[in-house]
Amino acid sequence: MRSACTTSNSTNPPDTRRGPRRSRIEPLDLAVPALPKALEGLTICHLSDLHVRRPRRRFDRLIETLETEEPADLLVFTGDLVADVGYEAATHEVVQRLLRAARPRIGSFCVFGNHDTAALRQRMEHLPIHCLSDSAWRDPQRPLNVLGVDCSPHVMFGDLLAALNAEHAADNAGRLRILLTHRPDWLIPASDAGIDLVLSGHTHGGQCRLPGLRPIYVGDGPWPCRWYSGLFRRGRTQLVVSRGVGDQAMDGLRVFCPPQALRIQLRCDDNPPPPSNGVQVIRKW
């Protein structure tokens, strides 16, 4: 799927009170065990938790950066695109601009989070993006599967089994399998299912941190979640938890926890870890 966005022009002008300024997209070099040779160097632009209420300078800066940087192969959104009911039009507009700016070579994908609404889901159907709600996309040209579990409020709990069934394959050997999920606590079942890479958000990295103390906010759920941001591993499955682009409660409410957009580049891991049931922290951010 080509992601060149051909939808209508913006209805809301960008907020340029101080003028757009490029934002940094953090690089993450990721070694993946048994990465298919055809996918060596695959790049993924990972955005999470936009929490759109209105146009913001932060989105304009990100869009300008995406426009000027080399396109990634995949663009993925891991939920909480919208902040709340009533902001779907603004969210649609921001996502449309991001799609147009990112120009991913292979395609764009999203899953829904606990803030995403049915009205947003309807609007997203008109954008050039695969919305994976307990489903999977199988690349017909490359050894690549992208799966997604739905964490939106009307679903409550996503259905990984349905996503696995949607791979439509008795044998996924030799294929890279990426799971998109809003909530990071899908790591263990994903690992049991042989998923290679899990991309998530939800926690906002804590959003407000005080040095030496636990984060104040980690999203809803049976937390505190020690996987509040960073790179984790269980066996050969790795989990990325993004700090996210937007903010919960009010725009700009972040303390010692800046927003984060990631550009992940995959390479083959020549020394894969042994099987393990424990979860290792590889890197915190």
Ligand SMILES: [Fe+2]
């Ligand atoms: Fe969120």
